[in-house]
Structures are given as C-alpha cells and as structure tokens.
Ligand SMILES: [Zn+2]
C-alpha cells in the first residue's frame with residue numbers, strides 16, 4: 001500500500017530548478033533532494049515529509065484505505081452543506097494534502113456567495129502587488145508568496161519578506177507606498193520560518209526601517225547557517241543579498257508584540273521547520289475587531305510529533321481564541337485564495353468579506369483540516 005523512498009541526500013544539484021517548481025514550500029533539504037524525479041507516478045503530485053524521506057501516495061491507495069476513508073467522511077460531515085467548507089475539505093482531503101503547485105494552480109473557487117472569478121497560481125508568478133483585506137491589514141506579493149502588513153496608529157508589523165532584496169525593493173516597498181504606508185515605520189519584522197522564500201527581503205527591510213526582527217531561536221540558527229553554505233540549497237538559491245539579517249529577538253510561544261493600538265500574539269507551530277511560528281492578530285472590519293490566524297505552513301507536517309505538537313497545538317489555540325480566518329503567506333492553500341483576496345481588494349469594503357468565516361465556521365474549518373490530516377496519516381501509516 002505504502003511506498004516509501006528513502007531519498008539519499010546527495011546529488012542535491014540534480015535538476016534543482018525543476019524540483020524547486022514543485023516543492024517551493026518544503027524545507028530546504030527536501031527542496032534540494034531529488035525526490036520528484038525518483039518518486040513513483042503519483043496522481044496528485046509529490047508530497048514529501050521528513051528529511052530525505054518522501055511518500056508517493058496514489059489516489060487508489062487513498063481510496064482503498066478504510067481508516068483514511070473514515071477520516072475523510074468525518075471531514076465532509078463537519079462541512080455539511082456549507083459550500084466553502086466542502087471546498088476546503090476538497091483541498092485538504094487528498095493524497096497531496098493540497099500543498100503541491102498543481103493544486104495551487106488549479107484550485108478553483110467555492111460554490112458560494114459572493115461569486116468569485118478563479119485565480120490560479122501560474123508558474124510565472126505574476127506580481128499582484130498590494131491588496132487591502134481589512135481596515136488595518138494588507139497583503140503584498142506575487143501569485144506564489146507574499147507578506148502581511150498590519151497597520152496601527154503608530155507603525156506597522158510586517159510578517160515575512162518574500163524571496164529577495166529585489167522583491168522587498170520592487171514589490172513590498174512600492175506596495176506599501178501605494179497605500180500611503182511609510183516603510184521606514186515598520187516596527188517589527190516577524191518571520192514564520194527561516195526559508196529563503198520568507199526571509200529573502202529581510203535584511204533589506206531591516207536596514208531600511210531599523211525594525212526589530214523576530215524569529216524562533218531554532219530558525220535563527222538555521223537561517224544564519226544557510227548563509228555560511230557556499231552552495232546554498234533550496235529556497236536560498238533565490239537570495240540576491242548575501243548579508244543576513246542581524247539576529248535580534250527570539251520568538252516564544254505566547255509572546256505578545258504591541259505596535260500602537262494593535263497587539264499580536266506569536267505561537268510556536270513546529271513542523272514545517274523546527275522553529276516555525278504563527279501569529280494571531282486582531283483585524284478591524286466594519287467597525288469590529290476580528291482575531292485571525294496567520295500560519296507559516298498549511299498542513300505540511302513531517303511526522304506525527306510535528307502534527308500533534310505543532311499543528312494541533314496552533315489549531316487548538318486558534319479555536320479557543322475564536323479566530324475568524326486562517327491565512328498563509330503562500331496563497332491558494334488556506335482560506336485566503338487569490339480569488340478571494342482579489343475580490344475583497346477590488347470591492348473594498350465588500351458587503352460580505354469572504355475572508356471572514358466567523359469563529360464557528362473557522363473552528364469547523366480547522367477540524368476539517370485536522371480530519372483530512374488524520375486521513376493522510378492513516379494512508380501513509382505515519383504513526
Ligand atoms: Zn518553507
């Protein structure tokens with residue numbers, strides 16, 4: 001049923017560009033490993049977990065596993081007849097777990113109101129620029145990766161920094177200026193994890209703004225180590241600025257950061273990297289505050305420990321805190337489909353903001369992701 005390939009972590013340079021296209025979200029070691037070529041034909045693209053270990057799970061294997069089917073049925077039962085939640089179950093309840101580029105490119109839209117125009121995630125990664133999603137909250141990026149800007153009455157929090165200094169200079173800074181936001185007023189730079197597609201513009205923004213930079217200590221170590229590598233692998237191949245950020249604040253589980261009238265909370269979500277972190281931030285919309293969860297990875301966990309200690313940890317906290325939306329810096333995987341963000345920006349402020357599920361539906365959403373993850377765990381016998 002289960003085919004596991006132990007991919008030797010040698011030959012990291014083999015067809016690196018091709019692998020990069022399919023595994024942008026994966027940790028550096030996985031991006032560098034020749035997993036995609038060696039994997040048996042999978043029906044839904046590669047889904048890697050664990051350093052050097054990858055599983056190619058076919059739809060047939062998924063469909064014929066009774067435990068997987070039980071969990072998938074549980075996910076659809078939670079979704080009920082809510083078209084958005086049915087759509088979400090369709091993303092996560094499949095062998096790829098919805099994280100492959102193919103998934104992002106062909107994601108479609110929910111069969112719900114407001115009616116949305118599909119917006120895929122094409123390989124050429126068109127720049128989208130700035131999108132206003134809430135009164136004090138913007139997204140800036142391309143179709144593959146972006147950053148969030150939380151505004152306050154006294155400066156900003158920016159989460160992530162895209163791939164490179166060029167991205168920071170040519171996409172993030174002009175995006176902020178377009179909204180009348182002065183990039184020198186960034187007070188905190190928060191990094192969900194250390195990979196180059198999230199930290200590449202960090203040094204540029206740190207120099208520009210003098211902002212405090214926050215990352216988990218384990219990811220600071222891995223980040224700085226990546227700069228010592230003469231042959232950078234994975235996401236660090238896109239780096240155009242070989243000066244790392246100055247190491248600053250270590251993120252801790254439950255750490256609060258306040259800028260002006262906004263207080264955000266950081267939480268550990270080990271899994272995609274050892275020091276991955278999430279952030280819950282109150283956004284303002286239609287005269288009300290709504291807590292939302294920003295995650296650094298959707299449901300890509302390497303092993304059962306990371307699933308329970310990292311992902312279930314943050315999902316449980318999010319449900320307890322009544323978050324009303326879940327977003328990821330790689331769009332088109334969680335709720336923040338590019339189709340939705342475009343609609344909200346183009347119609348700001350829309351009467352119905354499809355980015356806000358409300359607390360009850362978001363709890364259902366997170367439990368759907370949980371059930372689909374259990375379906376995957378059963379299918380690959382991860383226990
Ligand atoms: Zn990553």
Ligand SMILES: [Zn+2]
Pocket residue numbers: 024025026195197198330
């Ligand atoms: Zn990434």
